[in-house]
Amino acid sequence: MLIVAADRLIAILTLLDKRKRTGREEGRLCAVAAEVTEQSGAGIALLSQGGELTSVCASNKVAQRLMDLEITVGEGPCVDASRSFGAIEEVELLSSASSRWLAYSSSAGSAGARAVFGFPLCIGAICLGALSLYRDRPGPLTDAQASDAYLMASVVARAVLAMQAGAPRDMIADELVREATFDFAVHQAAGMVSVQGTMSVGDALVALRAHAFTTDCTSSALALRIVARDICLDPETREWRDTALHSS
Protein backbone atom coordinates (compact mmCIF):
# COMPACT_ATOMS: atom_id res chain seq x y z
CA MET A 1 0.00 0.00 0.00
CA LEU A 2 1.18 3.48 -0.80
CA ILE A 3 1.67 5.29 2.44
CA VAL A 4 1.46 8.82 1.14
CA ALA A 5 -1.93 8.34 -0.47
CA ALA A 6 -2.96 5.66 1.98
CA ASP A 7 -5.70 7.50 3.83
CA ARG A 8 -7.46 8.56 0.62
CA LEU A 9 -7.02 5.14 -0.92
CA ILE A 10 -8.48 3.54 2.18
CA ALA A 11 -11.40 5.98 1.97
CA ILE A 12 -12.01 4.88 -1.64
CA LEU A 13 -11.74 1.18 -0.83
CA THR A 14 -14.04 1.56 2.19
CA LEU A 15 -16.64 3.24 0.01
CA LEU A 16 -16.26 0.47 -2.57
CA ASP A 17 -16.72 -2.11 0.15
CA LYS A 18 -19.79 -0.38 1.56
CA ARG A 19 -21.42 -0.58 -1.85
CA LYS A 20 -20.41 -4.16 -2.40
CA ARG A 21 -23.97 -5.45 -2.66
CA THR A 22 -25.30 -2.78 -4.96
CA GLY A 23 -25.01 -4.20 -8.42
CA ARG A 24 -22.13 -4.48 -10.84
CA GLU A 25 -18.51 -3.72 -10.06
CA GLU A 26 -18.33 -0.97 -12.69
CA GLY A 27 -21.42 0.74 -11.24
CA ARG A 28 -19.79 0.66 -7.85
CA LEU A 29 -16.67 2.35 -9.22
CA CYS A 30 -18.74 5.14 -10.78
CA ALA A 31 -20.76 5.76 -7.63
CA VAL A 32 -17.61 5.91 -5.52
CA ALA A 33 -15.86 8.19 -8.05
CA ALA A 34 -18.71 10.71 -7.78
CA GLU A 35 -18.82 10.47 -4.01
CA VAL A 36 -15.10 10.71 -3.30
CA THR A 37 -14.59 13.69 -5.63
CA GLU A 38 -17.81 15.38 -4.39
CA GLN A 39 -19.26 15.76 -7.88
CA SER A 40 -22.85 15.30 -9.13
CA GLY A 41 -22.05 12.17 -11.10
CA ALA A 42 -19.41 10.04 -12.81
CA GLY A 43 -19.11 7.74 -15.79
CA ILE A 44 -16.55 5.33 -17.16
CA ALA A 45 -15.92 4.76 -20.87
CA LEU A 46 -13.53 2.13 -22.16
CA LEU A 47 -11.75 1.89 -25.49
CA SER A 48 -12.53 -1.19 -27.56
CA GLN A 49 -9.88 -3.06 -29.54
CA GLY A 50 -10.81 -0.97 -32.54
CA GLY A 51 -10.26 2.25 -30.60
CA GLU A 52 -13.97 3.06 -30.15
CA LEU A 53 -15.14 4.45 -26.84
CA THR A 54 -17.90 2.44 -25.18
CA SER A 55 -19.93 3.58 -22.21
CA VAL A 56 -19.47 1.12 -19.38
CA CYS A 57 -21.30 2.67 -16.47
CA ALA A 58 -22.65 5.87 -15.01
CA SER A 59 -23.57 6.80 -11.47
CA ASN A 60 -26.97 8.34 -12.33
CA LYS A 61 -29.31 9.19 -15.21
CA VAL A 62 -27.68 12.51 -16.09
CA ALA A 63 -24.23 10.92 -16.10
CA GLN A 64 -25.60 8.17 -18.36
CA ARG A 65 -27.14 10.74 -20.71
CA LEU A 66 -23.82 12.63 -20.87
CA MET A 67 -21.97 9.44 -21.65
CA ASP A 68 -24.46 8.43 -24.37
CA LEU A 69 -24.24 11.92 -25.83
CA GLU A 70 -20.44 11.81 -25.88
CA ILE A 71 -20.41 8.41 -27.61
CA THR A 72 -22.98 9.60 -30.16
CA VAL A 73 -21.38 12.90 -31.11
CA GLY A 74 -17.83 11.60 -30.69
CA GLU A 75 -16.59 14.50 -28.60
CA GLY A 76 -16.39 15.34 -24.94
CA PRO A 77 -14.17 14.91 -21.87
CA CYS A 78 -13.61 11.13 -22.17
CA VAL A 79 -12.76 11.35 -25.87
CA ASP A 80 -10.24 14.14 -25.26
CA ALA A 81 -8.76 12.60 -22.11
CA SER A 82 -8.21 9.21 -23.73
CA ARG A 83 -6.71 10.77 -26.87
CA SER A 84 -4.42 13.21 -25.11
CA PHE A 85 -3.48 11.03 -22.12
CA GLY A 86 -4.13 14.15 -20.04
CA ALA A 87 -6.81 15.52 -17.75
CA ILE A 88 -9.55 17.64 -19.32
CA GLU A 89 -11.71 20.27 -17.67
CA GLU A 90 -14.57 22.43 -18.90
CA VAL A 91 -15.66 24.60 -16.02
CA GLU A 92 -18.67 26.27 -17.69
CA LEU A 93 -20.41 24.42 -20.48
CA LEU A 94 -22.96 27.18 -21.01
CA SER A 95 -20.44 29.95 -21.49
CA SER A 96 -20.49 31.35 -25.01
CA ALA A 97 -16.69 31.31 -24.89
CA SER A 98 -16.76 27.57 -24.44
CA SER A 99 -16.24 26.29 -27.94
CA ARG A 100 -14.18 23.23 -27.16
CA TRP A 101 -17.01 20.91 -28.19
CA LEU A 102 -19.46 22.26 -30.74
CA ALA A 103 -22.11 19.57 -30.43
CA TYR A 104 -21.43 18.26 -26.94
CA SER A 105 -21.35 21.43 -24.81
CA SER A 106 -24.85 22.75 -25.28
CA SER A 107 -26.52 19.33 -25.23
CA ALA A 108 -24.60 18.41 -22.09
CA GLY A 109 -25.76 21.70 -20.57
CA SER A 110 -29.39 20.89 -21.45
CA ALA A 111 -28.96 17.45 -19.88
CA GLY A 112 -28.13 19.12 -16.56
CA ALA A 113 -24.35 19.48 -16.45
CA ARG A 114 -22.54 22.79 -16.01
CA ALA A 115 -18.96 21.56 -15.56
CA VAL A 116 -17.36 18.35 -16.86
CA PHE A 117 -13.98 16.73 -16.26
CA GLY A 118 -12.17 13.84 -17.92
CA PHE A 119 -9.31 11.75 -16.54
CA PRO A 120 -7.50 9.21 -18.73
CA LEU A 121 -7.16 5.61 -17.54
CA CYS A 122 -3.64 5.14 -18.78
CA ILE A 123 -0.80 2.80 -17.92
CA GLY A 124 2.20 4.02 -19.89
CA ALA A 125 1.45 3.69 -23.59
CA ILE A 126 -1.77 1.82 -22.82
CA CYS A 127 -4.99 3.79 -22.67
CA LEU A 128 -7.92 1.82 -21.31
CA GLY A 129 -10.45 4.65 -21.54
CA ALA A 130 -11.44 7.55 -19.31
CA LEU A 131 -13.26 8.51 -16.15
CA SER A 132 -15.60 11.47 -16.47
CA LEU A 133 -17.10 13.60 -13.75
CA TYR A 134 -19.82 16.22 -13.99
CA ARG A 135 -21.27 18.85 -11.70
CA ASP A 136 -24.60 20.66 -11.94
CA ARG A 137 -22.85 23.93 -11.02
CA PRO A 138 -20.03 25.64 -12.94
CA GLY A 139 -16.46 26.00 -11.64
CA PRO A 140 -13.20 24.09 -11.35
CA LEU A 141 -12.37 21.21 -9.03
CA THR A 142 -10.73 22.19 -5.77
CA ASP A 143 -7.15 21.00 -5.30
CA ALA A 144 -8.33 18.22 -2.99
CA GLN A 145 -11.06 17.11 -5.40
CA ALA A 146 -8.59 17.10 -8.32
CA SER A 147 -6.13 15.07 -6.27
CA ASP A 148 -8.85 12.54 -5.41
CA ALA A 149 -9.97 12.41 -9.04
CA TYR A 150 -6.44 11.48 -10.17
CA LEU A 151 -6.22 8.85 -7.46
CA MET A 152 -9.66 7.52 -8.38
CA ALA A 153 -8.63 7.28 -12.06
CA SER A 154 -5.61 5.25 -10.99
CA VAL A 155 -7.86 2.94 -8.93
CA VAL A 156 -10.33 2.55 -11.81
CA ALA A 157 -7.50 1.74 -14.26
CA ARG A 158 -6.20 -0.97 -11.96
CA ALA A 159 -9.70 -2.34 -11.36
CA VAL A 160 -10.47 -2.44 -15.09
CA LEU A 161 -7.21 -4.25 -15.75
CA ALA A 162 -7.99 -6.77 -13.00
CA MET A 163 -11.47 -7.35 -14.46
CA GLN A 164 -10.09 -7.79 -17.98
CA ALA A 165 -7.65 -10.33 -16.56
CA GLY A 166 -10.55 -12.28 -15.13
CA ALA A 167 -10.17 -11.47 -11.44
CA PRO A 168 -13.16 -12.58 -9.37
CA ARG A 169 -15.35 -9.54 -8.70
CA ASP A 170 -15.24 -9.88 -4.94
CA MET A 171 -11.44 -9.91 -4.98
CA ILE A 172 -10.91 -6.65 -6.82
CA ALA A 173 -10.59 -4.48 -3.71
CA ASP A 174 -7.94 -6.86 -2.32
CA GLU A 175 -6.13 -6.71 -5.64
CA LEU A 176 -6.08 -2.93 -5.56
CA VAL A 177 -4.22 -3.05 -2.27
CA ARG A 178 -1.89 -5.85 -3.30
CA GLU A 179 -0.81 -4.49 -6.67
CA ALA A 180 1.35 -1.36 -6.81
CA THR A 181 0.62 1.30 -9.42
CA PHE A 182 4.21 1.44 -10.51
CA ASP A 183 6.19 -1.74 -10.69
CA PHE A 184 9.04 -1.42 -13.16
CA ALA A 185 9.36 -5.19 -13.60
CA VAL A 186 5.66 -5.53 -14.50
CA HIS A 187 5.93 -2.85 -17.19
CA GLN A 188 9.21 -4.26 -18.54
CA ALA A 189 7.69 -7.74 -18.58
CA ALA A 190 4.59 -6.49 -20.41
CA GLY A 191 6.92 -5.01 -23.05
CA MET A 192 8.74 -8.34 -23.36
CA VAL A 193 5.54 -10.41 -23.53
CA SER A 194 4.12 -8.11 -26.22
CA VAL A 195 7.07 -9.13 -28.42
CA GLN A 196 6.90 -12.82 -27.42
CA GLY A 197 3.20 -13.08 -28.22
CA THR A 198 3.10 -10.50 -31.05
CA MET A 199 0.38 -8.56 -29.27
CA SER A 200 -0.21 -5.05 -28.00
CA VAL A 201 1.41 -4.12 -24.71
CA GLY A 202 -2.11 -3.74 -23.27
CA ASP A 203 -3.01 -7.32 -24.16
CA ALA A 204 0.36 -8.45 -22.84
CA LEU A 205 -0.31 -6.78 -19.50
CA VAL A 206 -3.72 -8.44 -19.26
CA ALA A 207 -2.19 -11.83 -20.17
CA LEU A 208 0.48 -11.37 -17.51
CA ARG A 209 -2.11 -10.35 -14.94
CA ALA A 210 -4.37 -13.27 -15.83
CA HIS A 211 -1.54 -15.77 -15.51
CA ALA A 212 -0.62 -14.32 -12.12
CA PHE A 213 -4.24 -14.84 -11.01
CA THR A 214 -4.50 -18.41 -12.19
CA THR A 215 -1.20 -19.37 -10.61
CA ASP A 216 -1.98 -17.44 -7.42
CA CYS A 217 1.11 -15.26 -7.45
CA THR A 218 1.53 -11.50 -7.66
CA SER A 219 2.09 -9.76 -10.99
CA SER A 220 5.35 -8.51 -9.56
CA ALA A 221 6.69 -12.00 -8.80
CA LEU A 222 5.67 -13.29 -12.22
CA ALA A 223 7.16 -10.22 -13.91
CA LEU A 224 10.53 -10.76 -12.23
CA ARG A 225 10.59 -14.30 -13.61
CA ILE A 226 9.73 -13.03 -17.09
CA VAL A 227 12.48 -10.39 -16.96
CA ALA A 228 14.94 -13.07 -15.74
CA ARG A 229 13.81 -15.16 -18.75
CA ASP A 230 12.67 -18.02 -16.54
CA ILE A 231 9.25 -18.05 -18.17
CA CYS A 232 7.90 -16.78 -21.47
CA LEU A 233 4.78 -16.75 -23.58
CA ASP A 234 5.12 -19.30 -26.38
CA PRO A 235 4.64 -17.48 -29.70
CA GLU A 236 2.94 -20.50 -31.31
CA THR A 237 0.63 -21.81 -28.63
CA ARG A 238 0.21 -18.56 -26.68
CA GLU A 239 0.81 -20.61 -23.57
CA TRP A 240 3.24 -19.90 -20.78
CA ARG A 241 6.39 -21.94 -20.97
CA ASP A 242 8.82 -22.49 -18.13
CA THR A 243 12.32 -21.89 -19.46
CA ALA A 244 14.23 -21.81 -16.18
CA LEU A 245 15.28 -25.48 -16.34
CA HIS A 246 16.31 -25.37 -19.96
CA SER A 247 18.11 -22.06 -20.03
CA SER A 248 21.83 -22.11 -20.44
Place this chain on the structure above:
Amino acid sequence: MARETLLISTLVELADNLVDDFDVIDLLTVLSDRCVEAIDVDAAGVMLASPGGELQFVASSSESMRVLELFQIQADEGPCVDCFKDGGVIVNQALEVPDARWPRFTPRAIAHGFRSVHCLPMRLRGRTIGALNLFRTEQGLLDQDDVVVAQGLADVATIAILQHRTSLDARLLNDQLSHALNSRIIIEQAKGNVSQSTSCDVDQAFRRLRMHARNHNLRLTDVARSIVDGTLDANRLDQVVGAKSS
Protein backbone atom coordinates in the same frame (compact mmCIF):
# COMPACT_ATOMS: atom_id res chain seq x y z
CA MET B 1 37.34 17.90 -13.80
CA ALA B 2 37.30 20.33 -10.87
CA ARG B 3 33.94 20.46 -9.18
CA GLU B 4 33.31 24.11 -9.98
CA THR B 5 33.93 23.45 -13.67
CA LEU B 6 31.72 20.39 -13.52
CA LEU B 7 28.91 22.31 -11.85
CA ILE B 8 29.06 25.15 -14.32
CA SER B 9 29.01 22.78 -17.26
CA THR B 10 26.12 20.89 -15.64
CA LEU B 11 24.10 24.06 -15.24
CA VAL B 12 24.83 25.07 -18.82
CA GLU B 13 23.82 21.58 -19.99
CA LEU B 14 20.57 21.73 -18.01
CA ALA B 15 19.80 25.25 -19.20
CA ASP B 16 20.39 24.10 -22.78
CA ASN B 17 17.95 21.28 -22.24
CA LEU B 18 15.34 23.53 -20.69
CA VAL B 19 15.11 25.79 -23.72
CA ASP B 20 14.03 23.12 -26.13
CA ASP B 21 11.01 20.89 -26.09
CA PHE B 22 12.86 18.61 -23.72
CA ASP B 23 12.03 15.24 -22.28
CA VAL B 24 11.59 15.46 -18.55
CA ILE B 25 12.77 11.89 -17.84
CA ASP B 26 15.91 12.40 -19.90
CA LEU B 27 16.65 15.66 -18.11
CA LEU B 28 16.14 14.12 -14.66
CA THR B 29 18.41 11.25 -15.69
CA VAL B 30 21.11 13.75 -16.69
CA LEU B 31 20.64 15.46 -13.35
CA SER B 32 21.00 12.17 -11.46
CA ASP B 33 24.17 11.34 -13.42
CA ARG B 34 25.65 14.74 -12.64
CA CYS B 35 24.87 14.33 -8.93
CA VAL B 36 27.04 11.23 -8.88
CA GLU B 37 29.83 13.09 -10.67
CA ALA B 38 29.69 16.33 -8.69
CA ILE B 39 28.94 15.02 -5.21
CA ASP B 40 30.52 12.28 -3.17
CA VAL B 41 27.66 9.81 -3.73
CA ASP B 42 27.42 6.50 -5.61
CA ALA B 43 23.85 6.55 -6.87
CA ALA B 44 21.20 9.22 -7.25
CA GLY B 45 17.59 9.25 -8.31
CA VAL B 46 14.40 11.25 -8.40
CA MET B 47 10.98 10.28 -7.09
CA LEU B 48 7.91 12.36 -7.84
CA ALA B 49 4.48 12.39 -6.24
CA SER B 50 1.48 11.86 -8.48
CA PRO B 51 -1.35 14.39 -8.20
CA GLY B 52 -3.17 11.65 -6.29
CA GLY B 53 -0.33 11.53 -3.73
CA GLU B 54 1.41 8.32 -4.79
CA LEU B 55 5.23 8.45 -4.81
CA GLN B 56 6.84 6.99 -7.90
CA PHE B 57 10.36 6.60 -9.25
CA VAL B 58 11.10 8.63 -12.40
CA ALA B 59 14.85 8.79 -13.01
CA SER B 60 18.12 7.46 -11.70
CA SER B 61 21.85 7.45 -12.34
CA SER B 62 21.58 3.68 -12.70
CA GLU B 63 18.98 1.59 -14.48
CA SER B 64 20.13 -1.60 -12.79
CA MET B 65 17.39 -3.68 -11.22
CA ARG B 66 19.03 -3.44 -7.80
CA VAL B 67 18.89 0.35 -7.77
CA LEU B 68 15.40 0.50 -9.28
CA GLU B 69 14.22 -1.84 -6.55
CA LEU B 70 15.38 0.61 -3.88
CA PHE B 71 13.31 3.35 -5.44
CA GLN B 72 10.32 1.10 -5.88
CA ILE B 73 10.25 0.11 -2.20
CA GLN B 74 10.08 3.81 -1.43
CA ALA B 75 6.55 4.08 -2.74
CA ASP B 76 5.76 2.59 0.68
CA GLU B 77 8.58 3.37 3.08
CA GLY B 78 12.03 4.88 3.24
CA PRO B 79 13.79 8.22 3.28
CA CYS B 80 11.87 9.58 0.26
CA VAL B 81 8.52 8.96 1.93
CA ASP B 82 9.66 10.68 5.13
CA CYS B 83 11.23 13.54 3.20
CA PHE B 84 8.10 13.93 1.08
CA LYS B 85 5.72 13.79 4.01
CA ASP B 86 7.36 16.44 6.16
CA GLY B 87 9.31 18.28 3.47
CA GLY B 88 12.49 18.04 5.55
CA VAL B 89 16.05 17.30 4.47
CA ILE B 90 17.44 13.91 5.44
CA VAL B 91 21.25 13.80 5.42
CA ASN B 92 23.92 11.38 6.57
CA GLN B 93 21.44 8.70 7.48
CA ALA B 94 23.56 5.65 8.28
CA LEU B 95 21.97 2.37 7.24
CA GLU B 96 22.09 -0.29 9.94
CA VAL B 97 19.93 -3.30 10.67
CA PRO B 98 17.66 -3.82 12.41
CA ASP B 99 15.91 -0.63 11.39
CA ALA B 100 12.47 -0.21 12.92
CA ARG B 101 11.78 2.88 10.81
CA TRP B 102 12.42 1.35 7.38
CA PRO B 103 12.24 -2.42 7.93
CA ARG B 104 11.98 -3.27 4.21
CA PHE B 105 14.11 -0.54 2.70
CA THR B 106 17.23 -0.68 4.88
CA PRO B 107 18.09 -4.41 4.55
CA ARG B 108 17.68 -4.22 0.75
CA ALA B 109 19.84 -1.08 0.52
CA ILE B 110 22.56 -2.75 2.61
CA ALA B 111 22.32 -5.92 0.52
CA HIS B 112 22.99 -3.81 -2.55
CA GLY B 113 26.11 -2.32 -0.97
CA PHE B 114 24.81 1.02 0.28
CA ARG B 115 25.70 2.22 3.75
CA SER B 116 24.19 5.68 3.97
CA VAL B 117 21.41 7.64 2.37
CA HIS B 118 20.39 11.26 1.88
CA CYS B 119 17.18 12.75 0.65
CA LEU B 120 16.38 16.32 -0.38
CA PRO B 121 12.87 17.60 -0.94
CA MET B 122 11.80 19.08 -4.27
CA ARG B 123 9.68 22.02 -3.21
CA LEU B 124 7.78 24.48 -5.28
CA ARG B 125 6.17 27.39 -3.49
CA GLY B 126 4.99 25.47 -0.50
CA ARG B 127 4.17 22.21 -2.27
CA THR B 128 6.57 19.27 -2.07
CA ILE B 129 6.40 17.48 -5.41
CA GLY B 130 9.06 14.82 -4.90
CA ALA B 131 12.53 14.10 -3.58
CA LEU B 132 16.12 13.69 -4.76
CA ASN B 133 17.58 10.56 -3.24
CA LEU B 134 21.34 9.99 -2.86
CA PHE B 135 23.09 6.78 -1.86
CA ARG B 136 26.64 6.18 -0.66
CA THR B 137 28.50 2.93 -0.31
CA GLU B 138 30.20 4.33 2.81
CA GLN B 139 29.08 5.88 6.03
CA GLY B 140 30.59 9.14 7.20
CA LEU B 141 29.42 12.67 6.75
CA LEU B 142 28.59 14.28 3.47
CA ASP B 143 30.41 17.59 3.05
CA GLN B 144 28.14 20.56 3.80
CA ASP B 145 29.05 21.96 0.36
CA ASP B 146 27.82 18.71 -1.16
CA VAL B 147 24.47 19.17 0.55
CA VAL B 148 24.18 22.71 -0.83
CA VAL B 149 25.08 21.53 -4.33
CA ALA B 150 22.58 18.65 -4.11
CA GLN B 151 19.79 20.93 -2.96
CA GLY B 152 20.65 23.28 -5.82
CA LEU B 153 20.34 20.43 -8.30
CA ALA B 154 17.06 19.33 -6.67
CA ASP B 155 15.75 22.87 -7.14
CA VAL B 156 16.75 22.82 -10.82
CA ALA B 157 14.92 19.50 -11.17
CA THR B 158 11.84 21.05 -9.61
CA ILE B 159 11.83 23.92 -12.07
CA ALA B 160 12.33 21.44 -14.89
CA ILE B 161 9.10 19.65 -13.99
CA LEU B 162 7.19 22.81 -14.78
CA GLN B 163 8.94 22.95 -18.13
CA HIS B 164 8.82 26.36 -19.72
CA ARG B 165 5.61 27.50 -18.09
CA THR B 166 6.12 30.72 -16.24
CA SER B 167 2.98 30.74 -14.14
CA LEU B 168 2.36 28.09 -11.58
CA ASP B 169 -1.14 26.82 -11.47
CA ALA B 170 -2.04 23.66 -9.66
CA ARG B 171 -3.75 22.15 -12.68
CA LEU B 172 -0.71 22.60 -14.93
CA LEU B 173 1.56 21.18 -12.26
CA ASN B 174 -0.73 18.14 -11.92
CA ASP B 175 -0.60 17.71 -15.70
CA GLN B 176 3.18 17.84 -15.76
CA LEU B 177 3.56 15.44 -12.85
CA SER B 178 1.18 12.84 -14.24
CA HIS B 179 2.79 13.22 -17.66
CA ALA B 180 6.27 12.65 -16.20
CA LEU B 181 5.13 9.64 -14.19
CA ASN B 182 3.34 8.06 -17.13
CA SER B 183 6.38 8.70 -19.36
CA ARG B 184 8.42 6.57 -17.01
CA ILE B 185 5.97 3.68 -17.45
CA ILE B 186 6.16 4.01 -21.26
CA ILE B 187 9.95 3.85 -21.00
CA GLU B 188 9.78 0.68 -18.88
CA GLN B 189 7.40 -0.92 -21.42
CA ALA B 190 9.80 0.04 -24.22
CA LYS B 191 12.81 -1.30 -22.31
CA GLY B 192 11.08 -4.67 -22.09
CA ASN B 193 10.24 -4.61 -25.79
CA VAL B 194 13.81 -3.71 -26.82
CA SER B 195 15.31 -6.24 -24.43
CA GLN B 196 13.16 -9.03 -25.89
CA SER B 197 13.49 -7.95 -29.54
CA THR B 198 17.24 -7.50 -29.51
CA SER B 199 18.23 -10.00 -26.79
CA CYS B 200 19.90 -7.47 -24.57
CA ASP B 201 19.38 -6.75 -20.89
CA VAL B 202 17.05 -3.97 -19.76
CA ASP B 203 19.84 -1.54 -18.80
CA GLN B 204 21.31 -1.89 -22.26
CA ALA B 205 17.83 -1.37 -23.71
CA PHE B 206 17.53 1.93 -21.85
CA ARG B 207 20.91 3.11 -23.12
CA ARG B 208 19.90 2.29 -26.67
CA LEU B 209 16.61 4.15 -26.39
CA ARG B 210 18.39 7.16 -24.96
CA MET B 211 21.22 7.08 -27.47
CA HIS B 212 18.76 6.82 -30.35
CA ALA B 213 16.71 9.75 -29.02
CA ARG B 214 19.83 11.90 -28.68
CA ASN B 215 21.28 10.96 -32.07
CA HIS B 216 18.05 11.75 -33.86
CA ASN B 217 17.12 14.76 -31.75
CA LEU B 218 13.94 13.08 -30.55
CA ARG B 219 12.38 13.02 -27.13
CA LEU B 220 13.16 9.87 -25.16
CA THR B 221 9.48 9.33 -24.35
CA ASP B 222 8.50 9.67 -28.02
CA VAL B 223 11.07 7.06 -29.05
CA ALA B 224 9.81 4.76 -26.29
CA ARG B 225 6.20 5.25 -27.38
CA SER B 226 7.08 4.50 -31.01
CA ILE B 227 8.71 1.25 -29.90
CA VAL B 228 5.69 0.24 -27.81
CA ASP B 229 3.09 1.08 -30.46
CA GLY B 230 5.14 -0.70 -33.13
CA THR B 231 5.90 2.27 -35.39
CA LEU B 232 9.62 1.88 -34.67
CA ASP B 233 11.29 -1.52 -34.79
CA ALA B 234 13.62 -2.11 -31.85
CA ASN B 235 16.20 -3.60 -34.22
CA ARG B 236 16.46 -0.26 -35.98
CA LEU B 237 17.54 1.61 -32.87
CA ASP B 238 21.08 2.97 -32.98
CA GLN B 239 23.68 0.73 -31.41
CA VAL B 240 25.37 1.96 -28.29
CA VAL B 241 29.06 2.41 -29.01
CA GLY B 242 31.39 1.41 -26.18
CA ALA B 243 30.58 -0.39 -23.00
CA LYS B 244 28.78 2.30 -21.11
CA SER B 245 27.18 5.62 -21.85
CA SER B 246 25.59 7.93 -19.38
